[in-house]
Amino acid sequence: MVRASLLLLAFCSWAAAIPAPQPVTEELLARWDIPVERYLSLSAPEKDSMRSVLSVNEGARLRRLELIERLRPGDWRDFVTPKGFLTPEGLVIVAAGEAPAAGFERQDGQEMSAEDLSRAQAMLGQVFDGAPGPVSKGASAGAELELDAHVRNGTLASFTLTDPNKKLSFEAGQIGIDGRTPLIVPSPYLNLVKSWESGPDGWIDYRAKGQIGYVEMRARFFADGTGSGAAQLLGAAESLGLDADTASSLREQLSYNDGEQTQGLIISSLLAQVSRAYNLYGPVDIAAAATSLTKMMHLVPNQAFDQSLGLRARLPGDELFVGLFGGVTENISPVGNRLYQDMASDELKGGFNQENAPHWTASLWGRLPAFDATDFSVSAGRRYNRDTTVSQAELSLMTDVAQTPLALRVRESREKGDGIEFDRHKQSLQLEAQLTPQVRGFVSGERESFLYGNAEVDSKALYAGITIDLDGRRRGGGRAGVTIEQKLASEYK
Numbered sequence: 001m002v003r004a005s006l007l008l009l010a011f012c013s014w015a016a017a018i019p020a021p022q023p024v025t026e027e028l029l030a031r032w033d034i035p036v037e038r039y040l041s042l043s044a045p046e047k048d049s050m051r052s053v054l055s056v057n058e059g060a061r062l063r064r065l066e067l068i069e070r071l072r073p074g075d076w077r078d079f080v081t082p083k084g085f086l087t088p089e090g091l092v093i094v095a096a097g098e099a100p101a102a103g104f105e106r107q108d109g110q111e112m113s114a115e116d117l118s119r120a121q122a123m124l125g126q127v128f129d130g131a132p133g134p135v136s137k138g139a140s141a142g143a144e145l146e147l148d149a150h151v152r153n154g155t156l157a158s159f160t161l162t163d164p165n166k167k168l169s170f171e172a173g174q175i176g177i178d179g180r181t182p183l184i185v186p187s188p189y190l191n192l193v194k195s196w197e198s199g200p201d202g203w204i205d206y207r208a209k210g211q212i213g214y215v216e217m218r219a220r221f222f223a224d225g226t227g228s229g230a231a232q233l234l235g236a237a238e239s240l241g242l243d244a245d246t247a248s249s250l251r252e253q254l255s256y257n258d259g260e261q262t263q264g265l266i267i268s269s270l271l272a273q274v275s276r277a278y279n280l281y282g283p284v285d286i287a288a289a290a291t292s293l294t295k296m297m298h299l300v301p302n303q304a305f306d307q308s309l310g311l312r313a314r315l316p317g318d319e320l321f322v323g324l325f326g327g328v329t330e331n332i333s334p335v336g337n338r339l340y341q342d343m344a345s346d347e348l349k350g351g352f353n354q355e356n357a358p359h360w361t362a363s364l365w366g367r368l369p370a371f372d373a374t375d376f377s378v379s380a381g382r383r384y385n386r387d388t389t390v391s392q393a394e395l396s397l398m399t400d401v402a403q404t405p406l407a408l409r410v411r412e413s414r415e416k417g418d419g420i421e422f423d424r425h426k427q428s429l430q431l432e433a434q435l436t437p438q439v440r441g442f443v444s445g446e447r448e449s450f451l452y453g454n455a456e457v458d459s460k461a462l463y464a465g466i467t468i469d470l471d472g473r474r475r476g477g478g479r480a481g482v483t484i485e486q487k488l489a490s491e492y493k
Contacts, residue, residue: 024051024319031083032057040312040321040365061085068093147480152177153487155186167195175215178461178487182220185260189215205275212268218260269295283314289327303332319375320366329357329383359383374399388417405434423451438469461490 029039032054039050061084068090069076079090146162150173158173171191176184191213198206275289291306308327315322333353361381368374375398383390392413399406408431415424430444443464450457465485 024054028054028058064091149480149482150485151482152485157485167197169193171213176218178490182492185218185220187216187218189213205277206273208270208272210268210270212266215265215267217263217265219263220260265298267295267297269293280311285312286310287312301334305330305332315366317367317369320369321364323363323365324360325363325381326360327358329359331355331357355386357383357385368397371399385415385417387420388415388422390415407432421451421453423449425449435466440467441465442467457493459490459492462488464488 024039029035034050064086065080065084068079068086071093072079076090079087079093081087144163144165146164148158148160148162149156150158150160155177156173157177158171160169160171162169169192171193172189174186174188176186191211193209193211196206196208198204271291271293273289273291275287277285277287280286287310289306289308289310291308293304293306295302295304306327306329308325310323310325312321312323314320331354359381361379363377363379365377365379366375368376376396378393378395380391380393382392390413392411394409394411396407396409398408409429411426411428413426416422426446426448428444428446430442432440432442435441441464443462445460445462447460448457449459463485465483467481467483470480470482
């Protein structure tokens with residue numbers, strides 16, 4: 001999958017000088033075992049990151065080819081694989097010619113084994129460009145662990161430890177620390193995730209992800225105090241002659257406990273997906289995917305299925321594509337979508353409940369015509385739920401300004417159901433800049449308005465932050481990253 005390929009390619013990110021990003025071609029992707037379909041499915045920022053890493057890797061590969069050709073001008077091609085990489089023997093030759101102090105000889109005088117060659121290849125990556133080669137299966141797990149921390153508003157929001165080889169991650173943190181809503185107070189959680197995915201050469205693409213977590217949810221039902229408005233109204237009514245007994249009875253009925261409530265929740269899910277793409281005719285490809293998602297929150301299970309079909313066509317020009325995707329999602333549950341209303345009226349009944357939600361999305365993406373270093377994608381779609389209709393659109397733009405990669409993403413969605421008096425509108429805008437190879441800065445703004453019956457919420461927030469990649473592989477450790485995010489302004493009413 002793309003993430004595994006990115007992790008492999010990211011081994012070369014410690015090169016002393018980062019070359020200018022080069023065009024991503026099908027030949028380049030094939031050399032690094034990255035399917036074209038996977039690359040095209042990435043977002044604009046992810047494409048930019050992959051393009052930068054590929055440029056570093058290509059520079060390292062070409063430097064090694066130059067060295068082997070200079071050291072063995074007569075038979076240097078014998079030490080190059082069909083894909084253009086040095087064989088382990090070629091790496092040893094280069095090491096002996098350029099880095100004799102590295103000591104690529106066995107002290108017992110015996111020929112180097114496959115394990116020795118693998119170790120030499122890893123050492124050469126650090127000698128020439130800081131890029132470790134393939135890691136042997138016997139490598140210690142501790143050196144492969146990845147650590148990511150997210151700090152929000154001066155508080156540790158999450159802490160994630162990942163083993164990319166086993167595709168296993170553990171996360172701990174707390175929700176509700178951003179202060180966007182007074183209904184949720186900081187609540188700790190734990191989450192364990194395990195992933196499986198197909199390799200680049202499989203006849204079918206598949207992925208699966210299972211997770212189980214626990215959250216100590218701390219929240220309140222109301223955001224406007226403990227009925228102070230009703231108390232003021234009753235006080236005015238008493239001053240106008242309302243008798244004390246009636247006022248006391250009304251005060252008891254109109255008051256409520258708005259203290260913080262705590263509820264422990266166990267949340268688990270299992271996602272499984274299979275897909276396959278074929279060339280239909282000329283520049284037109286067709287793809288099909290089937291997805292299953294099983295969720296369990298507290299004691300309520302839920303099962304969803306989705307079947308989707310997509311058409312993609314390559315347009316005239318450089319890396320320009322148009323796609324149309326559609327399908328249907330089925331949701332199955334032992335209870336309906338009026339769970340709380342039925343519980344309040346003592347009419348809760350179990351059984352088989354199914355909802356079907358057809359959906360479609362149209363997309364246009366690729367290299368912006370007349371701009372060599374600008375990629376874009378634009379998409380719009382709609383999903384038809386039983387009681388609501390969801391419309392959504394997204395625009396992303398990735399370019400270089402003064403040799404600084406920039407990415408802009410704009411999203412908007414609206415879910416509306418006139419029959420249930422429901423209207424939810426979400427908007428977001430994010431601007432990212434790759435300040436250095438290890439530091440990325442971003443500014444984001446979000447707005448969400450929510451109307452359900454006579455309940456209305458309007459929330460706005462503006463954030464800024466940086467993400468720092470603290471890659472320790474060059475020193476024999478693992479990768480680490482930290483994201484520091486600060487809320488600049490917010491409003492909730």
